[in-house]
Amino acid sequence: MAVEETLARVPLFSAVKSKELKKLGKRMQERSFGEGEVITTQGETGLGFFVIEDGNASVSRNDQVVRNLGPGDFFGEVALIDEGPRSATVVATTDLRCRGMTAWEFRPFVEEHPEVAWALLKTLVGRLREAESALNLSA
Numbered sequence: 001m002a003v004e005e006t007l008a009r010v011p012l013f014s015a016v017k018s019k020e021l022k023k024l025g026k027r028m029q030e031r032s033f034g035e036g037e038v039i040t041t042q043g044e045t046g047l048g049f050f051v052i053e054d055g056n057a058s059v060s061r062n063d064q065v066v067r068n069l070g071p072g073d074f075f076g077e078v079a080l081i082d083e084g085p086r087s088a089t090v091v092a093t094t095d096l097r098c099r100g101m102t103a104w105e106f107r108p109f110v111e112e113h114p115e116v117a118w119a120l121l122k123t124l125v126g127r128l129r130e131a132e133s134a135l136n137l138s139a
């Protein structure tokens with residue numbers, strides 16, 4: 001399958017026009033990880049943003065799995081946005097094929113595509129709401 005077809009199925013890119021998806025496909029490198037491989041480590045710095053093409057990964061914070069990711073999901077945006085440490089550890093739970101871009105490619109891409117910025121905001125706000133309601137429960 002052509003890269004842009006895979007990217008068209010990624011909800012984050014759903015509003016990106018097909019010509020732009022083609023360009024994006026050229027900018028995103030294929031990255032593969034073996035089952036069990038650690039891709040990001042909570043607290044450490046990192047330079048990659050990834051979209052999953054095939055396979056699954058787990059997201060853990062403080063050794064607890066908070067989310068499982070699969071085809072069409074993305075990860076690695078947090079540390080690239082604020083240039084801080086990784087907020088979670090992401091591990092490949094199967095063999096995993098991703099498309100990745102570096103921090104210095106990610107920012108210009110998001111700035112050129114406000115529709116992607118909006119989709120990212122939605123995801124981040126969703127996570128904020130979850131975190132806030134979890135805090136209220138335990139208060």
Ligand code: CMP
Nearest residue numbers: 040059067075076077078079086087088
């Ligand atoms: P980053 O902090 O760069 O690296 C770890 C990634 O895990 C993070 O970006 C997000 O993409 C992802 N992540 C962190 N917390 C959550 C969560 N609660 N739900 C889903 N994904 C998360």
